Amino acid sequence: MSRRSMNLTLRVWRQKGPKVRGAFVSYQAKDISPDQSFLEMLDTVNQDLLLKGEEPIHFDNDCREGICGACSMVINGQAHGPLKGTTTCQLHMRHFNDGDTVVIEPWRAKAFPVVKDLIVDRQSLDRIITSGGFVSVDVGGAPDANAVLVPKEDAEEAMDAAACIGCGACAASCKNASAMLFVSAKVSQLALLPQGHPERQRRVTEMIQVMQDAGFGNCTNESECEAACPKSISVSHIARMNREFLLSTLTRRR
Amino acid sequence: MSLDSHVPGGPIQEKWDRYRFDLKLVNPANKRKYDIIIVGTGLAGASAAATLAELGYNVKLFCIQDSPRRAHSIAAQGGINAAKNYPNDGDSIWRLFYDTVKGGDFRAREANVYRLAQVSGSIIDQCVAQGVPFARDYSGLLANRSFGGAQVSRTFYARGQTGQQLLLGAYSSLMRQVGTGKVKLYPRHEMLDLALVNGVARGIVTRDLLTGAIEAHVAGAVVLATGGYSRIFYLSTNAVACNVTAAWRAHRRGALFANPCYTQIHPTCIPVHGTRQSKLTLMSESLRNDGRVWVPKNPGDKRPPRSIPEEERDYYLERKYPSFGNLVPRDVASRAAKQICDAGRGVGETGLAVYLDFADSIKRDGIGKMREEYGNLFDMYQLITAEDPTQVPMRIYPAPHYTMGGLWVDYNLMSNIPGLFVIGEANFSDHGANRLGASALMQGLADGYFILPYTIGGYLASSSLPRVGVADEPVAGLVKENSERLTRLLSIKGKRTLDDLHREMGLLLWNKCGMSRNAQGLTEAKKRIPELRQEFWENAIVSGTDRDLNQMLEYAGRVADFLEFGELLVEDALTRAESCGGHFREESQTPDNEAMRDDANFCHVAAWEFTGVGRPPVLHKEPLTFEHVKPAQRSYK
Numbered sequence: 001m002s003r004r005s006m007n008l009t010l011r012v013w014r015q016k017g018p019k020v021r022g023a024f025v026s027y028q029a030k031d032i033s034p035d036q037s038f039l040e041m042l043d044t045v046n047q048d049l050l051l052k053g054e055e056p057i058h059f060d061n062d063c064r065e066g067i068c069g070a071c072s073m074v075i076n077g078q079a080h081g082p083l084k085g086t087t088t089c090q091l092h093m094r095h096f097n098d099g100d101t102v103v104i105e106p107w108r109a110k111a112f113p114v115v116k117d118l119i120v121d122r123q124s125l126d127r128i129i130t131s132g133g134f135v136s137v138d139v140g141g142a143p144d145a146n147a148v149l150v151p152k153e154d155a156e157e158a159m160d161a162a163a164c165i166g167c168g169a170c171a172a173s174c175k176n177a178s179a180m181l182f183v184s185a186k187v188s189q190l191a192l193l194p195q196g197h198p199e200r201q202r203r204v205t206e207m208i209q210v211m212q213d214a215g216f217g218n219c220t221n222e223s224e225c226e227a228a229c230p231k232s233i234s235v236s237h238i239a240r241m242n243r244e245f246l247l248s249t250l251t252r253r254r
Numbered sequence: 255m256s257l258d259s260h261v262p263g264g265p266i267q268e269k270w271d272r273y274r275f276d277l278k279l280v281n282p283a284n285k286r287k288y289d290i291i292i293v294g295t296g297l298a299g300a301s302a303a304a305t306l307a308e309l310g311y312n313v314k315l316f317c318i319q320d321s322p323r324r325a326h327s328i329a330a331q332g333g334i335n336a337a338k339n340y341p342n343d344g345d346s347i348w349r350l351f352y353d354t355v356k357g358g359d360f361r362a363r364e365a366n367v368y369r370l371a372q373v374s375g376s377i378i379d380q381c382v383a384q385g386v387p388f389a390r391d392y393s394g395l396l397a398n399r400s401f402g403g404a405q406v407s408r409t410f411y412a413r414g415q416t417g418q419q420l421l422l423g424a425y426s427s428l429m430r431q432v433g434t435g436k437v438k439l440y441p442r443h444e445m446l447d448l449a450l451v452n453g454v455a456r457g458i459v460t461r462d463l464l465t466g467a468i469e470a471h472v473a474g475a476v477v478l479a480t481g482g483y484s485r486i487f488y489l490s491t492n493a494v495a496c497n498v499t500a501a502w503r504a505h506r507r508g509a510l511f512a513n514p515c516y517t518q519i520h521p522t523c524i525p526v527h528g529t530r531q532s533k534l535t536l537m538s539e540s541l542r543n544d545g546r547v548w549v550p551k552n553p554g555d556k557r558p559p560r561s562i563p564e565e566e567r568d569y570y571l572e573r574k575y576p577s578f579g580n581l582v583p584r585d586v587a588s589r590a591a592k593q594i595c596d597a598g599r600g601v602g603e604t605g606l607a608v609y610l611d612f613a614d615s616i617k618r619d620g621i622g623k624m625r626e627e628y629g630n631l632f633d634m635y636q637l638i639t640a641e642d643p644t645q646v647p648m649r650i651y652p653a654p655h656y657t658m659g660g661l662w663v664d665y666n667l668m669s670n671i672p673g674l675f676v677i678g679e680a681n682f683s684d685h686g687a688n689r690l691g692a693s694a695l696m697q698g699l700a701d702g703y704f705i706l707p708y709t710i711g712g713y714l715a716s717s718s719l720p721r722v723g724v725a726d727e728p729v730a731g732l733v734k735e736n737s738e739r740l741t742r743l744l745s746i747k748g749k750r751t752l753d754d755l756h757r758e759m760g761l762l763l764w765n766k767c768g769m770s771r772n773a774q775g776l777t778e779a780k781k782r783i784p785e786l787r788q789e790f791w792e793n794a795i796v797s798g799t800d801r802d803l804n805q806m807l808e809y810a811g812r813v814a815d816f817l818e819f820g821e822l823l824v825e826d827a828l829t830r831a832e833s834c835g836g837h838f839r840e841e842s843q844t845p846d847n848e849a850m851r852d853d854a855n856f857c858h859v860a861a862w863e864f865t866g867v868g869r870p871p872v873l874h875k876e877p878l879t880f881e882h883v884k885p886a887q888r889s890y891k
């Protein structure tokens with residue numbers, strides 16, 4: 001697999017804390033193997049920093065296989081970097097060249113304040129789910145799993161939407177910092193499944209309201225979110241959400 | 255200390271029903287008077303938190319990640335078992351029970367396993383009602399697939415993202431309860447200690463990972479749902495934050511640690527390459543449904559796989575185990591891969607890999623069908639290796655994946671410390687010495703949705719719990735004690751990075767206490783671990799301060815705990831001089847190299863008591879009896 005190793009220059013956003021001003025700092029990433037992941041490249045840089053007695057670069061990460069949604073950085077101006085449909089942790093250094101300069105920043109959005117270095121606070125996304133991203137079913141009362149049939153196509157499309165990992169790349173790459181793709185993925189998943197129907201009207205209105213209150217902007221159909229989404233979630237879910245929203249404003253029982 | 259499992263009497267089919275009837279109930283109006291602490295928001299913790307809140311308890315819920323949705327359960331790929339028998343292929347509660355006891359190599363408690371099989375169907379009902387988009391057939395009915403260790407199709411799945419979908423289901427129920435105010439969430443909080451008052455678990459000590467504040471929290475009961483400890487091997491399929499800290503800290507306060515040497519090495523992972531890897535990636539076991547495992551017949555055959563003719567390939571699982579073939583349980587498949595590679599017949603750059611080939615299935619069902627089933631796994635493989643598994647066979651090798659060992663619990667899922675409950679991967683209860691595929695998700699959700707909510711009520715209703723405040727001793731003193739430990743960690747001004755120390759420890763365990771173990775290697779590891787621990791406390795680099803977000807300080811605490819726990823793991827492996835499931839002692843094997851149990855001497859749970867760091871732990875044995883599934887040499891031939 002391996003080619004020869006490479007050297008890169010990194011320009012990394014360093015910020016000690018939420019209330020402190022940050023700045024870009026340059027580092028050399030030396031002797032990087034093309035088979036290392038982007039985060040493993042940062043690990044290598046951090047090992048060097050630690051041995052020199054400096055503070056390592058802080059960044060969120062956990063699963064390192066593209067599913068937990070923890071990793072979150074803007075690489076050369078693109079959320080999760082240059083490779084489509086890929087999280088930062090799954091991006092490998094073979095997509096970079098020896099001598100490249102790589103600029104690394106945290107998500108930038110009003111609703112995602114920086115906590116430290118490349119780490120941001122994304123609790124606003126949890127609050128959106130709290131407002132309606134669920135089916136109100138208590139444990140104990142569920143009917144047999146096969147009691148309600150769901151057409152395969154609907155189940156598949158619901159799964160496409162449900163693949164969202166909640167990383168926030170959609171909002172981070174949107175010029176309005178809108179989290180519409182995130183919200184619509186959940187609304188669409190539950191609108192496609194019969195289990196989600198009883199609450200569909202309340203769900204969509206409340207989730208959109210909380211999204212706006214959290215400081216996310218509105219959608220002006222730029223589709224940057226879809227391009228940045230590591231799970232390639234389609235903007236067609238935003239269209240479905242808009243229909244749901246319209247329907248709910250027209251027919252909602254109060 | 256006597257170990258009472260509190261397994262109720264009566265026929266196994268009726269135990270759980272009768273027991274639930276006998277449990278005292280907390281009156282609905284009184285539930286709101288109880289606070290319950292839950293640590294962990296994976297499948298086990300999130301499901302328990304949601305359910306207890308629905309019942310009316312006040313829940314305080316803690317996790318390390320910034321959101322409960324990011325718990326390691328999110329990464330589970332292949333599926334979840336349930337004895338629904340929808341495909342009408344002969345499954346039943348009894349068969350799931352039987353398969354699990356046998357798969358665990360007769361080292362699990364029968365009554366617990368039976369109950370697990372009993373509630374498995376309700377889990378699927380609950381998840382579907384939450385809107386979990388399981389795979390379906392064109393009829394609109396749920397689809398099933400088979401998984402290792404079973405000859406029936408009882409595994410429900412959502413593409414290769416089953417854990418994600420189940421966790422998001424549990425998370426959505428949980429967030430609904432956060433909305434009602436019944437759950438108070440503490441993300442980015444790490445549990446550092448367990449607080450006992452008069453021998454009863456009444457609270458925990460945590461560190462706010464953002465501000466560094468050390469705080470105590472008290473409650474009527476404490477539930478640990480903190481996952482497994484495979485990260486002790488450094489390279490594993492687990493998320494990098496997985497740790498043993500919560501369980502270990504509870505162990506230091508008196509909770510017994512059961513069967514720590516039962517670790518599962520998963521057969522289908524992307525092989526190690528280079529020296530800078532931070533983790534290994536699982537390729538779901540479900541791939542063995544359609545992939546065939548093989549190596550060249552001739553050692554040293556370096557031809558590309560597609561140029562090796564059929565008759566020069568050894569489909570060794572199909573050859574050795576004709577009735578289960580590629581679907582033998584994990585421990586068997588992993589060992590077989592190791593034996594083949596040790597014999598010089600492995601493939602790839604390092605020779606530590608075997609092929610998993612989809613060519614025949616693609617020919618049979620078409621590439622579209624294969625992508626529909628495994629698309630995201632194929633993509634993940636390609637991202638990492640830059641090879642397309644529909645064109646060239648995958649290369650796979652075993653890697654540490656799951657830990658069957660964990661804190662000892664009784665039938666109530668309560669540890670030997672009253673008021674301390676342990677659920678999910680963090681306990682030891684249901685999988686014996688080897689877990690079957692798709693059974694961890696089942697167990698985590700069984701514990702959280704359907705078992706703990708009853709048993710914890712029974713405990714609360716029958717205990718009288720005096721008021722305890724965070725300022726009372728001994729709780730307040732623990733805050734100080736834990737702050738001092740962090741100060742000690744920060745005062746090590748050494749020269750070796752934590753990563754480096756952790757890697758050395760992991761490699762040592764992998765070599766001496768991994769897929770194959772012997773007395774000599776284990777004795778060497780037992781000697782080396784305390785030396786490494788000493789080196790850690792003298793020579794580690796722990797940078798930063800304890801007043802803010804400091805990932806190095808977090809990591810230092812976890813590595814320090816691994817370095818204490820590792821010694822116990824090795825001690826247990828050394829003491830259990832038999833082979834069983836994932837614990838393979840070279841001294842104890844059959845003539846054809848299968849694990850050979852020694853039921854006369856080891857048909858028990860080994861539950862260890864802490865006596866001090868570096869001091870010999872005390873072994874307590876819970877004898878295991880098998881009334882329904884008679885122990886036999888496992889055979890998958």
Ligand SMILES: Cc1cc2nc3c(=O)[nH]c(=O)nc-3n(C[C@H](O)[C@H](O)[C@H](O)COP(=O)(O)OP(=O)(O)OC[C@H]3O[C@@H](n4cnc5c(N)ncnc54)[C@H](O)[C@@H]3O)c2cc1C
Binds near residue numbers: 416479492
């Ligand atoms: C890659 C992969 C694929 C898998 N696929 C399958 C599969 O297909 N089917 C199957 O059945 N099983 C599978 N498993 C196993 C299964 O995913 C796990 O066993 C299971 O999800 C564990 O769930 P849990 O709730 O016990 O713990 P986890 O999901 O690990 O959650 C642990 C929680 O505890 C918290 N925590 C830990 N320590 C502390 C602390 N000190 N303080 C505060 N919080 C703490 C964490 O933040 C987290 O919220 C897979 C495992 C892996 C690694």
Ligand code: FES
Binds near residue numbers: 060069070087089
């Ligand atoms: S670390 Fe989990 S998605 Fe990147």
